Amino acid sequence: MINSTINGLRQSRLFTKTRKEAPTNEVSRNAELLIRGGFIHKEMAGVYSYLPLGFRVLKKIENIIREEMNKVGGQEVLLSSFQPRENWEKTGRWKEMDDLYKVSDSSGREVALGPTHEETIVPILKNYISSYKDFLSNSPLAIYQIQNKFRMELRAKSGILRGREFIMKDMYSFHASVLDFEKFYNKMKSVYKTIFERVGIGHITYLTFAPGGTFSKYSHEFQTITSVGEDTIYVDEKSGVAVNKEVFNDEVLNQLNLIKEKMVEHKSIEVGNIFDLKTKYSKPFDLSFTDEKGQKRTVLMGCYGIGLGRLLGTVVEVLSDDKGIIWPESIAPFAVHLLSLGEDEAVKKEAEKIYESLQKNNIEVLFDDRLGVSPGEKFSDADLFGLPLRAVVSLRSLRDGGVEIKKRTEEKGKVVSLGEFLKIFSK
RNA sequence: CGGGCCGUAGUAUACCGGUAGUACAAGUGCUUUGGGAGCAUUUAGACUGGGUUCAAUUCCCAGCGGCCCGACCA
Numbered sequence: 214m215i216n217s218t219i220n221g222l223r224q225s226r227l228f229t230k231t232r233k234e235a236p237t238n239e240v241s242r243n244a245e246l247l248i249r250g251g252f253i254h255k256e257m258a259g260v261y262s263y264l265p266l267g268f269r270v271l272k273k274i275e276n277i278i279r280e281e282m283n284k285v286g287g288q289e290v291l292l293s294s295f296q297p298r299e300n301w302e303k304t305g306r307w308k309e310m311d312d313l314y315k316v317s318d319s320s321g322r323e324v325a326l327g328p329t330h331e332e333t334i335v336p337i338l339k340n341y342i343s344s345y346k347d348f349l350s351n352s353p354l355a356i357y358q359i360q361n362k363f364r365m366e367l368r369a370k371s372g373i374l375r376g377r378e379f380i381m382k383d384m385y386s387f388h389a390s391v392l393d394f395e396k397f398y399n400k401m402k403s404v405y406k407t408i409f410e411r412v413g414i415g416h417i418t419y420l421t422f423a424p425g426g427t428f429s430k431y432s433h434e435f436q437t438i439t440s441v442g443e444d445t446i447y448v449d450e451k452s453g454v455a456v457n458k459e460v461f462n463d464e465v466l467n468q469l470n471l472i473k474e475k476m477v478e479h480k481s482i483e484v485g486n487i488f489d490l491k492t493k494y495s496k497p498f499d500l501s502f503t504d505e506k507g508q509k510r511t512v513l514m515g516c517y518g519i520g521l522g523r524l525l526g527t528v529v530e531v532l533s534d535d536k537g538i539i540w541p542e543s544i545a546p547f548a549v550h551l552l553s554l555g556e557d558e559a560v561k562k563e564a565e566k567i568y569e570s571l572q573k574n575n576i577e578v579l580f581d582d583r584l585g586v587s588p589g590e591k592f593s594d595a596d597l598f599g600l601p602l603r604a605v606v607s608l609r610s611l612r613d614g615g616v617e618i619k620k621r622t623e624e625k626g627k628v629v630s631l632g633e634f635l636k637i638f639s640k
Numbered sequence: 641c642g643g644g645c646c647g648u649a650g651u652a653u654a655c656c657g658g659u660a661g662u663a664c665a666a667g668u669g670c671u672u673u674g675g676g677a678g679c680a681u682u683u684a685g686a687c688u689g690g691g692u693u694c695a696a697u698u699c700c701c702a703g704c705g706g707c708c709c710g711a712c713c714a
Contacts, residue, residue, distance in 0.1 A: 520714045589675035
């Protein structure tokens with residue numbers, strides 16, 4: 214509903230081009246493949262632009278997250294990136310947060326470039342929350358956005374896994390009671406699990422017990438196992454639960470009913486986290502309400518983040534082979550990579566026909582219609598782009614009765630008729 | 641923010657105290673078309689500033705930028 218994307222694109226019109234050689238100043242796999250494939254462009258360390266293919270993937274991830282946030286009753290907003298200094302003074306973070314970008318205009322007014330949005334959303338809610346009744350009709354009260362964040366990373370690294378400007382989904386929930394908060398918090402645990410399953414890394418992503426902030430003792434992270442990860446976690450395969458190394462101690466293990474010897478150590482990357490904020494941010498702004506008994510009480514809060522770029526980069530990091538990316542169907546920029554080989558008129562005509570048919574059937578297709586490009590180059594691009602299904606039209610495929618289709622994960626393809634081809638998608 | 645390595649065409653690289661060679665990409669022409677084609681031809685390059693020197697892309701210093709390790713964080 215929110216985005217409307219085209220479902221067909223001719224590769225001859227795609228303004229990006231693939232690169233044969235990996236950029237030498239990028240060691241990380243995600244950056245190498247995404248840059249070679251023209252999914253992203255590097256502006257500076259930790260800052261990347263998304264190009265057509267990368268943008269499509271990003272939008273798909275975004276929509277999956279949006280759907281899941283809406284399912285739990287989240288209301289989407291877009292908060293400002295510029296945030297007045299005063300709000301950050303109130304929470305003490307103007308001084309405390311050393312990766313805060315501070316900018317000033319010609320009049321000398323100082324503002325923060327939002328690294329997170331507690332300081333923005335809480336003052337807004339102050340205008341609208343005053344009674345317990347505000348929570349009765351509107352429960353859960355959860356507000357989220359998908360937006361660029363800015364953090365002055367001292368060391369941006371690992372391609373798009375740790376940047377200075379990055380896209381994040383951040384949700385904030387507001388509660389009148391601990392019970393209400395806990396109910397919602399637990400719901401978010403399962404929603405997050407669903408999100409990571411839907412983007413294709415559910416099997417290696419674990420709910421992880423982790424250190425909390427200043428107010429809560431603990432929080433929960435979602436950690437995806439990968440050797441490039443910055444974190445170390447201990448996984449209990451049986452329960453599917455993990456514990457971050459930072460809080461891997463007897464107290465925690467007892468609490469979670471886990472046995473130390475059965476936990477397996479892995480490197481992992483944090484793709485999402487959920488926090489119990491209690492009154493950490495509601496208090497400084499005096500976000501409170503009057504309860505049934507006429508008592509004034511401070512609102513309880515939770516916050517829930519997912520870094521979209523990091524998630525995208527993690528998928529590439531985890532799902533690729535020596536030839537390129539292997540996108541899960543759910544977030545691939547297109548479902549089909551249609552290649553037309555050679556310049557025979559019959560081939561061109563058939564390829565055009567298939568291109569039209571796929572689009573008519575609402576199947577997203579990238580059509581490599583380029584002339585004068587060798588088959589080898591087209592195959593290599595297809596492997597690099599990593600679309601789930603490759604469809605080749607050539608004199609050979611026509612001779613064999615149609616179009617040769619091959620999954621990105623398969624070695625060999627098979628020739629099918631156009632009708633059979635379309636049937637694959639009609640399920 | 642500490643430490644290390646590095647900055648040469650669009651990309652990847654080479655050589656050198658006397659102004660730079662190669663491959664890919666790009667342009668043109670012809671040929672080629674199932675795993676990054678061939679021939680011919682053209683275009684294009686030393687991060688910035690300072691120092692040493694007759695002469696600096698090369699040596700020295702500083703700045704800026706990049707990557708990696710560490711600390712810190714989604």
